[in-house]
Amino acid sequence: MPTPVMAGVDGSAESFAAAEWAAREAVRRERPLLLLHARNWHPRRADGEPADAAQRQLARRALRRAEERVRRACPAVQLSDEQVEGPASAALLSAADRADLLVLGSRGLSGFTGFLVGSVTLAVVAKATCPVVLVRAGEEAADEDLPAEEGSAAEGSAAEGSAEAESAEAESAEDGSAVGEGASDRVGHRDVVLGLDAGDPSDEVIEFAFEAARLRGARLRVLHAWQPPSAFELGPGDVALADKPQQGREWRGFLSAVLQVWRDKYPGVEVVECVPQDKASTALIRAASAAGLLVVGHRLAERPVGPRTGPVTHAVIHHVGCPVAVVPHP
Known part of the structure; x- marks a missing residue:
């Protein structure tokens, strides 16, 4: 059973x-x-x-x-x-x-x-x-669906975002605007939003989000928020002042590489990649404001001071209005 x-x-x-x-x-x-x-x-x-x-x-x-x-x-x-x-x-x-x-x-x-x-x-x-x-x-069940007029607006917005990305990639990488495929096939379900650390991705979390989007016929919006390193974090061999658009493009490249195998496994799921320069919790709370489901990961670990969810997960489960899925991983 x-x-x-x-x-x-x-x-x-x-x-x-x-x-x-x-x-x-x-x-x-x-x-x-x-x-x-x-x-x-x-x-x-x-x-x-x-x-x-x-x-x-x-x-x-x-x-x-x-x-x-x-x-x-x-x-x-x-x-x-x-x-x-x-x-x-x-x-x-x-x-x-x-x-x-x-x-x-x-x-x-x-x-x-x-x-x-x-x-x-x-x-x-x-x-x-x-x-x-x-x-x-x-x-309620209806909370997972976009109103008809909102679905149309979202379709136009996604298509516009893709066009802007092709003509001004540096700008979109910096501000975190969406880059997706198949935006013209936008369906009437609110996005599933996945908060992902592109530098340390979890297969369990990614698979849960792709499957949730597939089951709903929803678009999957994958978000990796980044912040430039401080001077104290840079080593003597690092490029100290790489411009922000370049950093954004590099993070987008990391994210795209991580997701490629999952795009191949779930060809029917429309994926939008977002790499805003922001705190992860702030970016996720903003992205989830119009979502049907937010998916975040939680690393299982024994801590001497008791159970902890981590700062990002703790923030989103207190401040996001849509259902929140917390997926454990090693």
């Missing part, structure tokens, strides 16, 4: 949004959906003692409500549920070991773009062995 897409359910609006998003993703991936509820853990309770009846009832009610919403939204999904005993972060991490994908809800900040991310979610994101997707309350 294929490994399931899992969604954590606790009865909150954000967890119901996560369950519906997970159901749509399970259908795309042709996988079953497992709704998971982690009951509160009481360390004083003797091992093997049955869980409190009220706790079981609350868990059953939360799962039933989630099931009802999922069946209305995705009647074709193969659905099951499970209750596990916490602590919540440990229970979710254990479940993630047998999941294709784990989806969690994060409360949107009222009046602002982004998530309110709790300690349980951060711990799961930092240590999960499968990709974790964060979904805010209110996320």
Whole structure:
């Protein structure tokens, strides 16, 4: 049996949004959906003692409500549920070991773009062995689609960006404007945005993003943000003052070389390469403002001070409004 897409359910609006998003993703991936509820853990309770009846009832009610919403939204999904005993972060991490994908809800900040991310979610994101997707309350299927007029505008913008790139490559490399192929075939889905370090790329992260774009019929926008080295970072044999357009072209060349094998593997996915001169977190937050999904990587490593997600991942999961996929890699 294929490994399931899992969604954590606790009865909150954000967890119901996560369950519906997970159901749509399970259908795309042709996988079953497992709704998971982690009951509160009481360390004083003797091992093997049955869980409190009220706790079981609350868990059953939360799962039933989630099931009802999922069946209305995705009647074709193969659905099951499970209750596990916490602590919540440990229970979710254990479940993630047998999941294709784990989806969690994060409360949107009222009046602002982004998530309110709790300690349980951060711990799961930092240590999960499968990709974790964060979904805010209110996320709907229609949020992944471009309005018709916006799709047309995006098509024109992409075509214009490609023309500018051909005639003024140095300028586009410096400001990070898009260079893509097949822009005239623009579809009506919001972009999947991939944040990638072209100097240290991860196959797991790249493959997840290409597959997500393929499943959606969406364009993949791959972004590598760069900043010129400071005088303290330059060695005695380095070219100290290479002009910025040249640096941008070099980074674009690195990015294109990294992506070529994936373009060949996914010929049906339209790819747009962006190499803005900016902080990575700032560039990703800006690029994700009109995206359907943002994909970032997270290097799994044991740290003596506890789980950490890294500064870029930490920033985007707090400030990006669209669903965020955090993909672990060695």
